[in-house]
Amino acid sequence: MSVFTAHKESAAETPPGAVLLATKEDCPVQAYRVGDHLYATQFHPEASPQDFADRMAVYRASGYFDPSEYAATERMVLSASVDGADLLGRFPALLGG
Secondary structure, eight states, X not given: OXXXXXXXXXXXXXXXXXXXXXXXXXXXXXXXXXXXXXXXXXXXXXOOHHHHHHHHHHTTTTTSSOGGGHHHHHHHHHTOOOOHHHHHHHHHHHTTO
16 A cells, blocks of 8 residues: 655554554654554655645645655656545444444
8 A cells, every 4th residue: 555654753652552553764653553442643645646746736845745846756756646535434343334
């Protein structure tokens, strides 16, 4: 599954009792669950490529990417294939809905 991440801060470990669901070298805690109904993500399952391209314009000079690489980064983002909406669509079934 591919999703967008855009955080300069991250958790190094899960809270006590949490179950780690997704990890990545740059951000060891990408997603976790506490109990049966609380899920936390460090990534953005709701964002489309266009949503992120729009965010890039706002945060252009905030340190997420090299501003001189804006056009190339925007092209890469807009051509990305992400399926986070599918992930969000699974939650009602997990929660009994």
